[in-house]
Amino acid sequence: MIEKMIKWELRRLFKNKKFKIAFILQLLVILLIIPLFGSYVRALEEGGFFNLSVGGKGYLPIGIYSEKNSLTDIISENKRIEILWLDEKKGFELLESGRISALLKIERDFEDNLRSYKSSTVKIYINSENPKSIPAYSELNSIILGFRDGAIESRISNLSIVKPEVELVYGPPFGNNEIPKNENSQGIIQEQIQIDTTNILTNPSNFEEQIEKTRKSFEDERGGYIVLLVLLLPLFLSGGMLIDLLISEKEKKTGEVLLALPIKREKIFYSKFLSIMIIILFQLLFWITALYYFGRVTNPLIILPLTITAILLLSITGLIGVYSKNYKDSALIVTVTFIVLFFFLFGTSTLYLVGLKEVAAISPLSLVIAIENGTYSTKETIFSILPSLSFSLILMFASTALYRKDEFYFGPRPSITQLIFNLAGKLQIKSRSYGPYFIALIFGFIAVLISIILEIFFGIITIYFTESIFVILALWAIIEELSKSIGIFSASHYYKLKWHEGLMAGMASGLGFAIFENIMFTGFALNIFPDYAVRILIMRTFLSGGVHIVSTGVIGVGIADKKYLTLTFIIGVIIHFGYNIMMLQGVL
Amino acid sequence: MIEFLNVSKYFGRHKALDEVTIRIEDGATIGIVGPNGAGKTTLIRLLCGILNPSEGQILIGGKDLQKNSSEIKKIIGYLPEEPNLYERPTAGELLEYFGLLYGIPKDKINQKIDELLDLVGLSDRKDWAVSSFSKGMRQRLAISRALIHDPKIIVFDEPTMGLDPLTSKKIREFITTLKKEKTIILCTHYMYEAEQLCDKIAIIDKGKIKAYDTVQNLKDAYIKEKTFRIGLKEMKEELLNKISLTKNLRIEKIGKDYIILKTKSYKDLKYILEEEITYFEDLTPSLEEVFIKLVGSKND
Numbered sequence: 001m002i003e004k005m006i007k008w009e010l011r012r013l014f015k016n017k018k019f020k021i022a023f024i025l026q027l028l029v030i031l032l033i034i035p036l037f038g039s040y041v042r043a044l045e046e047g048g049f050f051n052l053s054v055g056g057k058g059y060l061p062i063g064i065y066s067e068k069n070s071l072t073d074i075i076s077e078n079k080r081i082e083i084l085w086l087d088e089k090k091g092f093e094l095l096e097s098g099r100i101s102a103l104l105k106i107e108r109d110f111e112d113n114l115r116s117y118k119s120s121t122v123k124i125y126i127n128s129e130n131p132k133s134i135p136a137y138s139e140l141n142s143i144i145l146g147f148r149d150g151a152i153e154s155r156i157s158n159l160s161i162v163k164p165e166v167e168l169v170y171g172p173p174f175g176n177n178e179i180p181k182n183e184n185s186q187g188i189i190q191e192q193i194q195i196d197t198t199n200i201l202t203n204p205s206n207f208e209e210q211i212e213k214t215r216k217s218f219e220d221e222r223g224g225y226i227v228l229l230v231l232l233l234p235l236f237l238s239g240g241m242l243i244d245l246l247i248s249e250k251e252k253k254t255g256e257v258l259l260a261l262p263i264k265r266e267k268i269f270y271s272k273f274l275s276i277m278i279i280i281l282f283q284l285l286f287w288i289t290a291l292y293y294f295g296r297v298t299n300p301l302i303i304l305p306l307t308i309t310a311i312l313l314l315s316i317t318g319l320i321g322v323y324s325k326n327y328k329d330s331a332l333i334v335t336v337t338f339i340v341l342f343f344f345l346f347g348t349s350t351l352y353l354v355g356l357k358e359v360a361a362i363s364p365l366s367l368v369i370a371i372e373n374g375t376y377s378t379k380e381t382i383f384s385i386l387p388s389l390s391f392s393l394i395l396m397f398a399s400t401a402l403y404r405k406d407e408f409y410f411g412p413r414p415s416i417t418q419l420i421f422n423l424a425g426k427l428q429i430k431s432r433s434y435g436p437y438f439i440a441l442i443f444g445f446i447a448v449l450i451s452i453i454l455e456i457f458f459g460i461i462t463i464y465f466t467e468s469i470f471v472i473l474a475l476w477a478i479i480e481e482l483s484k485s486i487g488i489f490s491a492s493h494y495y496k497l498k499w500h501e502g503l504m505a506g507m508a509s510g511l512g513f514a515i516f517e518n519i520m521f522t523g524f525a526l527n528i529f530p531d532y533a534v535r536i537l538i539m540r541t542f543l544s545g546g547v548h549i550v551s552t553g554v555i556g557v558g559i560a561d562k563k564y565l566t567l568t569f570i571i572g573v574i575i576h577f578g579y580n581i582m583m584l585q586g587v588l
Numbered sequence: 589m590i591e592f593l594n595v596s597k598y599f600g601r602h603k604a605l606d607e608v609t610i611r612i613e614d615g616a617t618i619g620i621v622g623p624n625g626a627g628k629t630t631l632i633r634l635l636c637g638i639l640n641p642s643e644g645q646i647l648i649g650g651k652d653l654q655k656n657s658s659e660i661k662k663i664i665g666y667l668p669e670e671p672n673l674y675e676r677p678t679a680g681e682l683l684e685y686f687g688l689l690y691g692i693p694k695d696k697i698n699q700k701i702d703e704l705l706d707l708v709g710l711s712d713r714k715d716w717a718v719s720s721f722s723k724g725m726r727q728r729l730a731i732s733r734a735l736i737h738d739p740k741i742i743v744f745d746e747p748t749m750g751l752d753p754l755t756s757k758k759i760r761e762f763i764t765t766l767k768k769e770k771t772i773i774l775c776t777h778y779m780y781e782a783e784q785l786c787d788k789i790a791i792i793d794k795g796k797i798k799a800y801d802t803v804q805n806l807k808d809a810y811i812k813e814k815t816f817r818i819g820l821k822e823m824k825e826e827l828l829n830k831i832s833l834t835k836n837l838r839i840e841k842i843g844k845d846y847i848i849l850k851t852k853s854y855k856d857l858k859y860i861l862e863e864e865i866t867y868f869e870d871l872t873p874s875l876e877e878v879f880i881k882l883v884g885s886k887n888d
Contacts, residue, residue: 001689004685004688004689005689008685011677011681012674012676012677015676015677016676252672253668253670253672254672254673254674256633256638256668256672257666257668257672257686257733259637259638260636260637260638260661260664260666261661261686261689261690262657262658262659262660262661262662262689262690262691263658263689264657264658406599406639406640407599407600410599410633410639411599411600412599412600414600
């Protein structure tokens, strides 16, 4: 039966003018985006991408007192920097007069030292009275150390070169050219960066060959990244089509007749989901074959993580389609969701490129890059696929559960709060002695999943605006306490809780959260540091378990007795945040 | 037999149907009438398995509709208030799709489509896109969609709503032809339509069944006196005296060559009809009067 419905949906789609136009537009956009995206990656490579400050070529004139070498070559590629080749005396004159923003003094044997894994010093002189000196230092520092530029770092790291030591000299006055190290007198700042000399490869026999190899490796990553964006577009378009299929049945009321058919309601949902999935697979096959033919894709296996991404996207849009009353209703939710999803997929793959591979691996799109680079492993594959697939299955289950309900077709649509309370109602047990705590405990488990999603999303945004780990830890404490509170609110909806029952319900929610979170952490630990897994489990059981129980217990009192809600919530968050800080500082 | 046993349906906090109990015999044609928002559509959507009851049970042929939904839905044909047709396919494609979903073998489906389109007068439009159809044509196509699987029970929700008199008449005639073989549930606003087509009428208001009986019994129950105008060839004094002496017979008006009488039973008219009469007209209020009497005052 379902295959007939899929065939019908496909036929409907291909007869639809909207679909045809969207399909052609998508082809045009994809073709246009390849060169545009090439520029983006080049910007990433040149180091200016993450500095969104003003300034074109020549905005930061800097003097270099050195011979030309590979480092000056890289600096000269930077779009904002203009290089003036100067001797030392002239350099200080110009720096003092503000004609140049910084003076770079590179050791004479800089390149030879690097090749033979010796530390090499680069000094950056800046003028404290010149406002351009700080961005100039920032640019140069980021290029030299490769801290803020994954592309250059990868180039330097892959060349097996030790990182250069940077000395910042802050003036004026610049009378004495050789300023002694570690001097703390006014006007001079010295910055020493420790050199990581571990895991240095053997000296490459052919330096030029190594450079070429590194360049090729970067090109490969770039290729993988372009593939990502090209293939993301049809996925997003198809997500919109699924919403259209689901909502058009409500708006045009054709769904009413479908509901009268002798088929299960979920099959109607699945027929639409699978029709779009077929279109996506067809498009992916088309693009991958084309890109493979033109040499932009090296491994067609990328279809696996892309299919997982498609399932994730469709399960989210499917839920939106089921939940929304009409197109108008869905438009805002879809826009927000697409931004969040794009942010997540694109953000994680960017993180992958700049070297944060362990964090980025949670996204299936990181696996696309890994497959393209030939660096994927079974563990990485499982780690990239499992979270998305599990999340998709949960969403699909939720979508079909909602699709079976009359309210989602004929109204009035229940609010999210009502749905949460309905779920809690299903967990309701007769015994009042256990009922609230059972609901809170189960919602504690669910709170872990809610927290993970919110923490990733808000974490990435926070990192973008502020790099303060304290802000992120505070934010995570708030998110986790809010997520755990859902269970207590749900319990208090069905059982009128007294303060001590609120405390117990809060503790139950905290316990549920801690159990699930610790299982997850132990799972990760088993993967990454198997020798420490048991220790981590024991430590977390007593420390984080205790904190979750106490902090949410306090909030539970406030939920039971509403007049203390704000106060108890603040106290709960402070307890949680305090624990996070202590963990970070290594106190515990 | 269709049985609604204490069926209630809530939409949020609103109780759209309130403990409805009704039994519909096989082969009967039942009219569901009631004011807007009375619960008519909810009742028939429940019957078609489109909605699930919040409380109570619906049995069809002794089987629980919710538990045997797929099996029972195969014997129900549903015509919604609006045709709700997909626009892009042709009439033939649309009927083929629904036919296949109802499990009609592929080799028989084309013959069935031709028969139905012929029946509703659309045989020459089989390959036309639905989007090119007029309102009346869409309604007729929707009827053929409801009949594609030859259902035993057919549910019509306002089948003539918004149609021109000629198309409405054709649809009523078509329903009359179906009456011989099918159980028909007809939800309508038009009392004359219900009166003309239905064996029994259920009057529903505010989610409750106010009355459920044959048209005649409803009239008998809710209209205490019947009114007749009888044309007489000769106005005899003797006859008028006899009428005024008859217990349950009352003269409303005496005209030049006619009288208007009110009575509780036809039997009382027996001796008058033995006279030489020129015409006989039943002025007894219609089903509409019954309807207004039952639900009108509260809804005013």
